[in-house]
Amino acid sequence: MTIVAVHGIANHQSGRSPDEAAAELSTQWGPKLRRGFTSAGLDDHPLPPLHVAYYAHHTIAAERQAGVPNLNSLGEQEQAIVVAWALSMGSPTLQERQGLATAPLRQLLSWVSQRRGIPLTTVTRLAVRLAGEVRRYLHVPEVRAAAQSVVAELIRRARPQVVLAHSLGSVVAYEALHAHPDLAVDCFVTLGSPLGLPGGVFDHLVPAPLADRGARPAGVGYWVNLADTGDLVAIPHRLGDRFPVDQHADTPMGTLDFHTFGTYLSSPLTAAAIAPFVGQPQIPDRVGKS
Structure with missing residues (x-):
């Protein structure tokens, strides 16, 4: 076995x-x-x-093996993954959701941080790693x-x-x-x-x-x-x-x-x-x- x-x-x-x-x-x-x-x-x-x-x-990704997670390094597909992921964290009002969908990623992740009570640095690190590996696997x-x-x-x-x-x-x-x-x-x-x-x-x-x-x-x-x-x-x-x-x-x-x-x-x-x-x-x- x-x-x-x-x-x-x-x-x-x-x-x-x-x-x-x-x-x-x-x-x-x-x-x-x-x-x-x-x-x-x-x-x-x-x-x-x-x-x-x-x-x-x-x-x-070879260029990210030893680097510090950085939102500025994310490409369009990775940014789209972060947005989809963040908006799935809860059920804000339609107006909030529409605003968040076009908000800068840092503001969006700050919303996740406050909503979940988790430090922004932890949320950012997770988002960058998730988006990078998911994007490479799926795309x-x-x-x-x-x-x-x-x-x-x-x-x-x-x-x-x-x-x-x-x-x-x-x-x-x-x-x-x-x-x-x-x-x-x-x-x-x-x-x-x-x-x-x-x-x-x-x-x-x-x-x-x-x-x-x-x-x-x-x-x-x-x-x-x-x-x-x-x-x-x-x-x-x-x-x-x-x-x-x-x-x-x-x-x-x-x-x-x-x-x-x-x-x-x-x-x-x-x-x-x-x-x-x-x-x-x-x-x-x-x-x-x-």
């Missing part, structure tokens, strides 16, 4: 080869997943090896193909029972599974996923949504979505409104560490979601309803 983890944004491992980076992330995240099992009261539950599908060397065909190939090849080789896909990784894994319907996964878990983000992600998915609904990949047996309601990337956080998710659960993680893969892996809800698929079935009730 194995688990494949697909990372999200801001996971580029500078100075390491893709294999070295995957091994390093696996070393970091394996103990966190075990911590989640302990928190769920599943200390004795068997936990198979965690293999990481590392694709960040494709989605990171540079060779990057999209390469990232999907990494995920598909590891799933084919490792034959996991569970795929844990975080952040942008949930988009890569979703499309890779659709592109390779022969790949079978007992349980697909999306964590902090932006799959349903209107304008920025949802409208660019392949296959394209039909009647405002995304489709389940053919090889996925069961789909669980976990999101922190305060996660700035998991917008909207209830994927069940747009995708055939079998279960959804909110997993509160705090205001400062609201999106990291390690924090999601440490959640007892993640452990409860995947335990039936990686070992003994005698566990607490499943995490919730879609």
